[in-house]
Amino acid sequence: MSPNSNVEKRVRAKYPDIEIKKILLSQIFNKIGRGNISRQKDLIPSKNGVNLIVQKNVDNGYSGNFELGENRIFKAQSIIIGRQTGWVYYQPEKFMTTDGVLVLESDFQITDSQGLYLASAVNKQMGPFGYNNPVSVAKLKKLDIYLPFSSNGMIAFDYMEAYIKELEAERIKELEAYLVATGLNDYVLTDEEEKVLGHLKSGEIEWGVFKITDVFNITNTHNILKKDIVPDSGSTPYVTAGENNNGVSTCITYDLGKIERGNSILIAGKTMVVTYQPQDFFSNDSHNLSLNLRENNRYEKNTQLFLVSSLKAALFHKYEWGNSISSKKIKSDYISLPINNDKRPNYQIMSVYIKAIEKLVIKGVVEWKNKQIEATRDVANSD
Template identity: 50%
Template sequence: MQEVKWGEFKIGDLFDINRGNISNQKELIHDSKGICFIAQNNNNNGFVDTVKPQNHKIFKGNSLIIGRQTGIVYYQEKDFITTDGVLVLTAKENFIENKNTGLVFVSALNKKMLSFGYNNTVSEAKLNKIKIKLPIKNDTIDFNFMENFIAELEAERIAELEAYLSVTGLKDYTLTKEEQQALDDFEKLKFRKFNVIDIFDVKNTGNILSRDIVENSGKTPYLCASITNNAVSSYISYDEKYLDKGNCIFIGGKTFTVTYQEKDFYSNDSHNLALYLKKEEKNKSNYLYLATCINKSLKHKYSWGDSISNKKIQIDKIFLPVNNYQPYYDAMETFISAIQKLVIRDVILYADKKIAATKTIVNKNN
């Protein structure tokens, strides 16, 4: 990277800019074999669902999208349709041939999007004037460098992941008999309603405004009501009298974001809730299972205009698996252990596949 030469390029010179033509998402019809529907979501790369293609403008893969209100840039690998709130950037000379190249453009463009948001929406006219920095060779964009750099960077991260899995013992993803049985018996579990306050002690969290913190000033999680990054907005150092105890379920009050928090934390809003299990055995696996139960049982009740509160949750009920009419905590723990192993298995297989693919790309371009 120290030896790379950089050039500036206007977005309008590199891309054709268009907008989606979907104004009413409710008219879309789900189809598992249909086309990707993309919206200006802040997660899942903008993907919402696969739907039946109707009279919608279809955009080719290897394109970039930008949410007009969010300013967030994503790379889209497959053909897709999108809303009129999304701008689509299609390379004029089809120079984005794969994900690695697309990700470089995403990174370069995201750095220019910081000033955009709901009060300063992105438009075609504004984009056309923006310049981004790209690696060059012989005064032209160095696409080989982009592809190799991203491939090697990904391989490095995957190698670190493999090392971590080995050290922590997570690379063993073989299910025990009990775990396999828990998966097989899941559909047979009986559930019944419980009062939230019979299962948890509920308290409001502390309240530290974002304007009063210094981002990345410490090692303690600073939580907000966001679904991304497990609700962690930053890691800060602050007055410990505002610290909330971890090993609990955290609910973002205004958005009903439900997460498990292992460590002590600070919160950005006193409307957020912390739920602590009353039972003696308070392990992570049980909390993860219970967080999903809370989300499934209550999410339909609450919205931004009718948010959850400590007062409201006092009469709320959640569905839990039972054994002899009591919460079946052993089944919860074993089931989560099995799910974790299945996820780890997929991660390890993905890592092995990506390392092999990276070696092929690097060897091809060298």
Template identity: 35%
Template structure:
């Protein structure tokens, strides 16, 4: 490789204390953030853009910008002895990726150890390095990545729409109205027992007695939304379209059949089929009514919750289920729209990087 690159090292040992987000990027050892420690304006040697850095572990990166190096991290710079474009530089840097499998703390990489190594490069019919192939190969990979991101975006959108049973994320007139009226709407208090005709406590099942299976087993806590295990024990099964409230007041909507431990209460109504959106609204209202009231020293049991009241929107003194339904659908669509915009921005950023390197 000595006939392809010139190598050089830094002349000042930059420390973390020198990082001040000013001046030039500082390159150190490691893969995190592509080895970029931050920026510093400390007086130190500045290395040219369009060069390759290799650290003591063998991590190699192409640098299209000027930079400084942390010398104690044993980073060295390779400058090609020929003019290199960004894509060609990426291609060349990829040829050093195998070094990270050869070097480490016990055997640190250095230019002296690798300068006599050989690398394979594409050549044209005249036997010269085929820079045009390198350029087109990386361009093709970049185009494939953009296509992958666009495919992921479509898949994500379709998955969210399917999960929410929505055809699109455009708000209807009723949904827009619900959002605009939410803060100034009429509200009333309604006891849990007036909403649910079933308020039950789960059954104790010690961890050692749990048999592995497919039935979600809900216990107190917020990790994994309270699903502590999947069991096959012949134990009480609760219906989907239910709400669970644990002894600490953590509330979750369940759209699947499940079982629950004795530290969790279950709430549902089998005389009136509330929609998923209505149940989600109930769950949020219940969570608000319980916030900060229960803990290890004051545990909530379902039997103590019958007379607890939640605030719900009303119309002529009655619960306004239509408003609740429209409001939750609007919130779902806004969340989906945020996901779509995030994906679109990710694709846009990738395209911008690719186009700027043409």
């Protein structure tokens, strides 16, 4: 039984005549475009600029706001597909994108819920595509997707709308139960956390610049190819270059002589994905870098998460596909960190700051969840 089978069962009860049928993607999206940005480094950041969408599997592909310049802009309510990755996202706002992204547009208006349903339908057909078989306009024009149809032969957009709203309502219930069970609904800041947030905001905390190699011991990981592993064969994470699920593709059993030390930071050499790995793990690529703090009494999760963010800020703009980071190049790179009176990294402030941010995020989630529950009740009461 699929995870969404209960949702589908409830919605089908309201729409008993629905039938799922095959249809050419090009019959829904009659325009298939492609981004024209080849050098992200040349873009000029702008707070009020246009959304930049790239090939990454988090944040809906969003990579910041930039001046449009002479770049092509795409309309809202479009769907993007990464050519090399097959990652699919619905875009509710206008955007620009890279030449590695294809854009599906239609002449008719859709709601956000319908857009999410359509994106999911497209995503389900992306299995054959990837780096060795990239998506193309020609391939998409021949691609079939599966959509709900009413008894009159028309696409059932009202069913899509109802399905997504029902799915959202179920996820909100699950979130509410999870927050209570884990104690994450407690988001009150301590005095120390409020003090650190205030000092950072006011600029009272002093920062220092350090060579990354002075802060970390850096080594290349081992190289364990996907074809050489047995997925789900053990309990040790097999970490790849993706951002989804903290880079963990599966858990395996393998040669312990090739295991990487946990409680460390991993930089995916080719994609610049930076993750904190709490457990010992196996790595898929020897281009990946494992970073272990030189001050080995500072191995604490929140500190590591702060360092992950700092490394991204220091390196993300510098390296990209085609100009990948390496253990040699990183020797010339620097990182900015809060410091103590001895001019050394202040790991305590880093840890407290991350805990405070975690609580603020949880507070936002709880408040959003409460609003959604009230909205769901209002809809239910009006039926």
